[in-house]
Amino acid sequence: MLTALQDQSIGNGINSINPYPYFFRSQYNLSDIWKDIKRETDIFLDFIESPDSTYLNSALEKGGVSSVGRCRVDPPHGWKCFDDMTNNHIPSVVDKIWDMWSLKGVYRNMTESWINRHPPNATTLEHHHHNVNVAICAYLDVPEGSGNLEILNPFLTYKYAEPVDDGYEMPRQDHWIQIPVKTNDIVYFPGWLKHRTGVNNSDSNRYVMTMNVTAYGMTNIDRGYDEFNNAIGFVE
Numbered sequence: 001m002l003t004a005l006q007d008q009s010i011g012n013g014i015n016s017i018n019p020y021p022y023f024f025r026s027q028y029n030l031s032d033i034w035k036d037i038k039r040e041t042d043i044f045l046d047f048i049e050s051p052d053s054t055y056l057n058s059a060l061e062k063g064g065v066s067s068v069g070r071c072r073v074d075p076p077h078g079w080k081c082f083d084d085m086t087n088n089h090i091p092s093v094v095d096k097i098w099d100m101w102s103l104k105g106v107y108r109n110m111t112e113s114w115i116n117r118h119p120p121n122a123t124t125l126e127h128h129h130h131n132v133n134v135a136i137c138a139y140l141d142v143p144e145g146s147g148n149l150e151i152l153n154p155f156l157t158y159k160y161a162e163p164v165d166d167g168y169e170m171p172r173q174d175h176w177i178q179i180p181v182k183t184n185d186i187v188y189f190p191g192w193l194k195h196r197t198g199v200n201n202s203d204s205n206r207y208v209m210t211m212n213v214t215a216y217g218m219t220n221i222d223r224g225y226d227e228f229n230n231a232i233g234f235v236e
């Protein structure tokens with residue numbers, strides 16, 4: 001049986017409880033890696049934007065560029081500089097998420113990754129990551145004011161059964177929730193969660209690397225629940 005995370009204070013002696021947590025954040029020293037690879041990363045992002053490119057930019061990018069067209073050809077999570085993040089830090093976080101989401105015993109793979117560059121005024125439009133279990137954004141360089149991660153309230157459908165006020169959708173857009181992010185943050189969320197990036201209102205480029213972790217091989221079912229100490233499992 002799952003247990004909720006510890007209470008989190010939201011001020012005035014009030015505690016918030018997350019009975020089924022779906023959004024997580026860790027910190028990792030991406031800055032030191034980024035200063036070594038920024039130059040060559042800019043070169044390949046420039047190429048993707050050029051008319052000669054064999055890789056298409058993403059239709060979701062407005063004013064920016066994404067290497068998503070190379071996400072399986074040359075995914076950055078496979079670069080040597082990201083070896084520790086890919087093989088140690090992120091798996092240690094995903095392991096916990098796997099348990100919280102009752103995926104114990106299901107194999108997982110980091111299947112794709114890419115880097116997005118947003119110059120001033122650029123944004124990424126609303127989308128989700130189809131059939132991906134954990135979408136992961138590693139913030140390589142987020143100048144002040146260069147845009148939050150924005151998620152669509154997953155309870156939106158239920159909100160329509162409540163007497164929300166006139167400003168809920170327009171003009172306040174409360175169905176979109178701002179997630180402030182900064183350099184060296186890594187965030188983790190389910191692929192079904194709709195999200196987008198706020199407009200870059202700074203005068204510098206914003207860089208984020210995104211990775212997909214996808215489940216395969218439902219060995220938890222093949223083996224039987226008994227292997228995971230569930231008394232109602234079947235035994236061969």
Ligand SMILES: [Fe+2]
Nearest residue numbers: 127128129195
């Ligand atoms: Fe995304």
